[in-house]
Amino acid sequence: MSVLVYINSNGDKIAKNAFEAITYGKKIGDVVVVTNGKATDATLANLGKFGASKVLVDRSFEGIDEQQITRMVATATESTGSETVIFSNDLIGKAVAPRLSVRINAGLVAGATAVPESDGTIAVNVFSGKAFGYVKVNTDKRVISLLPNSIQPEEVGGEASVESFEGSAGEAVVTVKETKKPEGDIPLPEAELVVSAGRGLKGPENWGIVEDLAKSLGAATACSRPVADSGWRPHHEHVGQTGVAIRPNLYIAAGISGAIQHLAGVNGSKVIVVINTDEEAPFFKAADYGIVGDAFEVLPRLTEAVKKFKASN
Amino acid sequence: MKILVCISKAPETTTKITFTDGNTKFDKNGVKYIVNPYDEWYALVRGLELKETNGGTVTTITVGTSEDDATIRKALAIGADDAVRIDTEAVDAFQVASEIANFAKDGEYDLILLGKETIDYNGSQVGGMLAEHLDLPFISLASKLGVEGSKATLDKEIVGGVQTVEANLPIVVSCAKGMAEQRIPNMRGIMAARSKPLKVVESSNPNKNTSFEKYALPEPKSAVKLIDPEDMDKLVDLLHNEAKVI
Ligand SMILES: Cc1cc2nc3c(=O)[nH]c(=O)nc-3n(C[C@H](O)[C@H](O)[C@H](O)COP(=O)(O)OP(=O)(O)OC[C@H]3O[C@@H](n4cnc5c(N)ncnc54)[C@H](O)[C@@H]3O)c2cc1C
Numbered sequence: 001m002s003v004l005v006y007i008n009s010n011g012d013k014i015a016k017n018a019f020e021a022i023t024y025g026k027k028i029g030d031v032v033v034v035t036n037g038k039a040t041d042a043t044l045a046n047l048g049k050f051g052a053s054k055v056l057v058d059r060s061f062e063g064i065d066e067q068q069i070t071r072m073v074a075t076a077t078e079s080t081g082s083e084t085v086i087f088s089n090d091l092i093g094k095a096v097a098p099r100l101s102v103r104i105n106a107g108l109v110a111g112a113t114a115v116p117e118s119d120g121t122i123a124v125n126v127f128s129g130k131a132f133g134y135v136k137v138n139t140d141k142r143v144i145s146l147l148p149n150s151i152q153p154e155e156v157g158g159e160a161s162v163e164s165f166e167g168s169a170g171e172a173v174v175t176v177k178e179t180k181k182p183e184g185d186i187p188l189p190e191a192e193l194v195v196s197a198g199r200g201l202k203g204p205e206n207w208g209i210v211e212d213l214a215k216s217l218g219a220a221t222a223c224s225r226p227v228a229d230s231g232w233r234p235h236h237e238h239v240g241q242t243g244v245a246i247r248p249n250l251y252i253a254a255g256i257s258g259a260i261q262h263l264a265g266v267n268g269s270k271v272i273v274v275i276n277t278d279e280e281a282p283f284f285k286a287a288d289y290g291i292v293g294d295a296f297e298v299l300p301r302l303t304e305a306v307k308k309f310k311a312s313n
Numbered sequence: 314m315k316i317l318v319c320i321s322k323a324p325e326t327t328t329k330i331t332f333t334d335g336n337t338k339f340d341k342n343g344v345k346y347i348v349n350p351y352d353e354w355y356a357l358v359r360g361l362e363l364k365e366t367n368g369g370t371v372t373t374i375t376v377g378t379s380e381d382d383a384t385i386r387k388a389l390a391i392g393a394d395d396a397v398r399i400d401t402e403a404v405d406a407f408q409v410a411s412e413i414a415n416f417a418k419d420g421e422y423d424l425i426l427l428g429k430e431t432i433d434y435n436g437s438q439v440g441g442m443l444a445e446h447l448d449l450p451f452i453s454l455a456s457k458l459g460v461e462g463s464k465a466t467l468d469k470e471i472v473g474g475v476q477t478v479e480a481n482l483p484i485v486v487s488c489a490k491g492m493a494e495q496r497i498p499n500m501r502g503i504m505a506a507r508s509k510p511l512k513v514v515e516s517s518n519p520n521k522n523t524s525f526e527k528y529a530l531p532e533p534k535s536a537v538k539l540i541d542p543e544d545m546d547k548l549v550d551l552l553h554n555e556a557k558v559i
């Protein structure tokens with residue numbers, strides 16, 4: 001039974017979460033990838049490395065318009081007879097997977113964190129990561145959107161056949177006026193390493209030491225809600241229950257108390273390091289490594305230690 | 314301009330989450346509910362701001378039981394003109410989207426606003442499903458929304474940046490941070506909310522495409538390892554050799 005996986009190949013390179021989605025699909029069945037845009041046939045054939053046997057590429061349109069992608073994936077679902085369709089639950093998946101699920105009458109599992117259990121249910125995060133729920137799909141077809149960084153891409157070797165495909169995507173009715181991507185910044189939702197700071201940093205003028213540490217690690221920067229609300233940092237850096245939910249491999253939090261709403265957005269992190277002057281700060285209960293100390297001294301010291309480590313490794 | 318804002322309730326953010334009936338049901342006992350923050354802070358307030366500048370009405374819609382009435386009154390106190398509740402328990406995003414679509418399809422709404430996600434089930438599902446049911450564009454995770462005549466201009470989050478897009482009304486929009494600032498209802502608003510219309514509509518009994526079979530709580534973290542603030546080489550060593558994250 002073939003499993004259809006949508007990936008975005010409109011960027012300069014194919015992102016890791018696309019490989020995750022293919023690896024996930026491979027654990028369920030024979031993977032056919034559907035995509036649009038301008039990636040070369042050679043790049044697409046390379047997806048065989050992660051287990052795709054075939055790639056259907058619609059070169060009649062570029063971009064990520066959610067209605068066009070929905071129509072294209074619906075056409076591919078029909079033509080491949082797939083009963084499972086997989087997306088990465090990134091910003092595209094969040095917009096398209098729900099649409100598609102209605103169009104093809106398939107139950108949607110949004111934000112899957114693991115492969116299906118033996119009883120067919122699939123785990124997702126609920127209550128902002130405070131618990132897991134196991135979703136049962138009551139329709140014949142299903143759409144699964146996979147939470148990024150939930151499984152690691154696995155290389156199984158091989159080359160995929162690439163076929164051009166007419167997805168009947170139609171016209172886009174939403175027009176894109178401008179796309180702004182800050183150069184050099186690592187997008188927070190994709191970052192594997194994140195350095196974050198809170199009100200303990202006292203003011204926006206002190207963020208240099210946070211950015212220095214982030215730069216030395218190759219990490220993205222984040223902040224607590226009051227920091228974004230006060231305009232010290234941009235809104236897109238706000239993590240937590242009412243900001244971005246992230247699950248990097250490493251989350252370093254300096255001068256953040258660890259309120260429950262903050263933890264809700266970061267508790268999926270693999271390893272948490274907390275730097276706080278107050279040994280009673282609630283964040284230490286959620287931390288793997290803790291430093292009771294002044295961020296103004298500890299952060300520069302940690303940056304130096306990281307630089308030393310990088311120089312000798 | 315006719316604006317419809319989808320409002321749901323969610324457990325207050327400090328709620329301790331527990332389950333009953335062999336971990337198959339969320340334990341509502343003693344749980345306090347709030348208006349889902351994204352719906353209240355961003356979708357509703359932006360809807361009100363647009364009404365204030367462009368004229369029109371703001372109606373809220375909720376799929377829920379009488380348990381939802383308190384949060385609906387809160388939305389009315391903040392300034393919505395009237396409210397609709399579709400009288401059934403919301404258990405599945407497809408069901409919710411189908412109910413709202415069924416109500417909205419003949420309503421000639423120019424703008425349907427939702428929150429980015431509910432903070433209990435975190436699905437981010439209803440908006441896209443609703444848009445597909447109504448065959449309308451869906452602009453997700455918008456941080457800005459302006460309307461001039463029949464044209465809307467929005468900023469939406471994309472991976473690694475922001476995109477400015479334009480679309481003709483009607484559209485469905487899910488609202489994220491940046492869209493508006495939270496409004497605290499005043500006494501007059503709260504008094505006025507009591508007499509604003511809350512229409513209860515019968516369910517159209519759509520399918521439920523998914524169900525939650527059971528729940529589990531994550532394993533508790535083991536105790537934190539404290540490191541000497543003077544010795545950051547030690548931390549780097551642990552992150553490299555023990556945690557293997559750098
Ligand atoms: C409905 C709702 C939703 C919310 N959503 C979010 C959310 O999504 N994300 C979020 O972050 N918050 C959220 N909050 C707010 C949350 O409750 C906390 O108020 C907030 O997280 C606190 O931010 P903070 O830790 O930066 O500041 P504080 O709580 O003020 O903590 C500052 C910390 O810095 C420490 N400190 C001070 N000086 C130093 C120093 N020199 N070196 C090291 N440490 C120092 C202090 O000991 C303290 O622990 C929400 C609240 C509500 C009610």
Ligand SMILES: Nc1ncnc2c1ncn2[C@@H]1O[C@H](COP(=O)(O)O)[C@@H](O)[C@H]1O
Pocket residue numbers: 319320321349351352356374375376377403406409426427428429430431434435436437438439440
């Ligand atoms: N029961 C409901 N009634 C009305 N609107 C809802 C309901 N559930 C969700 N919504 C809307 O859909 C948005 C996304 O919810 P979700 O798909 O559950 O993350 C919410 O922010 C609300 O605006």
